[in-house]
Amino acid sequence: MKILVCISNVPDTTSKINFTGDNKEFDKNGVQYVINPWDEYALTRAIELKEAKGGSVTVLNVGEADAEPNIRKALAIGADDAIRVNAHPKDAFFVAQQITAVAKEGGYDMILMGKESIDYNGFQVHNMVGEMMGIPSVTPAFKLDMVDDSTARLEREIEGGKEVVEVKLPFVASAQQPMCEPRIPNMRGIMTARTKPLKVVEATGGEAKSEYVNYSKPEKKSGVKLIEPENAGELIKLLRNEAKVL
Amino acid sequence: MSVLVFVEGLNGEIKKSSLEAASYGSQVAQAMGTTATAVAIGEVHEEALAKLGEQGISKVLYDADDRLKQFVADAYVKVIATAAQQESAKVLVFSNSNIGAAVGSKLAVRLNGSLATNVTELPKIDGGNFTVTRGVFSGKAFADVNLTSDVKIIAVKKNSTDIISNGGSTATVEKLSADLAESDFAAAPKETVMQDTGGGVLLPEAEIVVSGGRGMKGPENWHLIEELAKELGAATACSKPVSDIGWRPHHEHVGQTGITVSPNLYIAAGISGAIQHLAGVNSSKVIVVINKDPEAPFFKAADYGIVGDALEVLPKLIEAAKALDK
Numbered sequence: 264m265k266i267l268v269c270i271s272n273v274p275d276t277t278s279k280i281n282f283t284g285d286n287k288e289f290d291k292n293g294v295q296y297v298i299n300p301w302d303e304y305a306l307t308r309a310i311e312l313k314e315a316k317g318g319s320v321t322v323l324n325v326g327e328a329d330a331e332p333n334i335r336k337a338l339a340i341g342a343d344d345a346i347r348v349n350a351h352p353k354d355a356f357f358v359a360q361q362i363t364a365v366a367k368e369g370g371y372d373m374i375l376m377g378k379e380s381i382d383y384n385g386f387q388v389h390n391m392v393g394e395m396m397g398i399p400s401v402t403p404a405f406k407l408d409m410v411d412d413s414t415a416r417l418e419r420e421i422e423g424g425k426e427v428v429e430v431k432l433p434f435v436a437s438a439q440q441p442m443c444e445p446r447i448p449n450m451r452g453i454m455t456a457r458t459k460p461l462k463v464v465e466a467t468g469g470e471a472k473s474e475y476v477n478y479s480k481p482e483k484k485s486g487v488k489l490i491e492p493e494n495a496g497e498l499i500k501l502l503r504n505e506a507k508v509l
Numbered sequence: 510m511s512v513l514v515f516v517e518g519l520n521g522e523i524k525k526s527s528l529e530a531a532s533y534g535s536q537v538a539q540a541m542g543t544t545a546t547a548v549a550i551g552e553v554h555e556e557a558l559a560k561l562g563e564q565g566i567s568k569v570l571y572d573a574d575d576r577l578k579q580f581v582a583d584a585y586v587k588v589i590a591t592a593a594q595q596e597s598a599k600v601l602v603f604s605n606s607n608i609g610a611a612v613g614s615k616l617a618v619r620l621n622g623s624l625a626t627n628v629t630e631l632p633k634i635d636g637g638n639f640t641v642t643r644g645v646f647s648g649k650a651f652a653d654v655n656l657t658s659d660v661k662i663i664a665v666k667k668n669s670t671d672i673i674s675n676g677g678s679t680a681t682v683e684k685l686s687a688d689l690a691e692s693d694f695a696a697a698p699k700e701t702v703m704q705d706t707g708g709g710v711l712l713p714e715a716e717i718v719v720s721g722g723r724g725m726k727g728p729e730n731w732h733l734i735e736e737l738a739k740e741l742g743a744a745t746a747c748s749k750p751v752s753d754i755g756w757r758p759h760h761e762h763v764g765q766t767g768i769t770v771s772p773n774l775y776i777a778a779g780i781s782g783a784i785q786h787l788a789g790v791n792s793s794k795v796i797v798v799i800n801k802d803p804e805a806p807f808f809k810a811a812d813y814g815i816v817g818d819a820l821e822v823l824p825k826l827i828e829a830a831k832a833l834d835k
Contacts, residue, residue: 495826
């Protein structure tokens, strides 16, 4: 089974988010980058399936060279090889086109990724790839197992419940917890990752359909109003009469 | 040219998040000097559809095909694409739900349109520019995005748009029939299991959320969370550690890798407020934090706080909530 796992290189959750150039660009200064936490679920589940059923796991990133340390980290966790499409990921549509081009060329049985990236929070790419390739996309999935060699069984979250879906290979799925327990690389993994193949390919044309023009930050909270625990009931009155949310 | 809004039903009624999408869509239509049409699929009462007139919708297209009672992405996409073509829709509006965003993404490919999800404000339409604001960096920032294609698709973040109410206005309801083939149902779910909310409120749709963390000390104390939620008409939620150790089910976990909520009121009891948790709740309008540790980071993000043991504070809140005029 050939599995393609798409990963994004994103600012660590604890990063301070700032913008430069008149709020037109994200300020990378001092920001630590990590594998998108949602993508880690997809990656680990792919490796688990490979260990159980055989096959290979290829990691794909659409991004610039500064993503390579995290691509190597994915290899250290257990992916076999990696592809980086050398391009600035302009928007979801652009990224989906790049993934589709790589996926068509490689003939993968399964294309997995996280349900969204924690930087642009799009929740778009997986369904776009499914549509571009004309194969099912099951998102967001929190369970993924093989029924037999050609059929997978997934459970996906819908508002207020879940759906159980069985699809034939190939398909696209996006992952969310509790699909698996994400792994961290061990020493042996880190050593072998250095020699695993990482291929860099150029973007295949592809257009963006949106344009990020400006960023802003939410207004700062004015500070917490503390109520004494003995008078906790006062809070309910404040919520009704002052905050007007009850 | 028109604006098309996709509305989702639940138990025959229109979901609150879809009433918000309808209100958003009709305001966009007004700004563009056109009308807003809604498209509904599956099991929704016709009276509920006609009532969309109150949100400024003039016409509703309704596909009542029995096979569409459960969500099937490819079939839904085809129905909405049929409606979009029939109405020459240039702007399509969805709720930013798992269904809305999924169908919107597929339609963006099929209709060659620009898509923005997690949209928090009405668009600015200025000459050739159509700009929307969307939440990015897990609630830590907003981005203004130009949608450059002819067709624009917008998924509106829940609880970011006020529901308009033009009392008494009704929409005309017309049947819509898309040419659905067996193959459109290839990825249909084998089974749909809805959570038992015990008559309570569904978390993703809730205006008020009462959430508990490890400070609740054990699942046996959750009746306090549930009781306060019931008094306030709220949904219940929990932090990641609580769902990880199995005190509460995973679908209640709010935070970075769980559900993102943006209610009017978020009450956190015994949750310290790790940055991963904040990422899931930071766009709540009012945040209340109850924690016995005055240094808990959550107090920095809170509007109201009580420094005290959640197990002692919650019964007082329940008592005060019971005394409220409802």
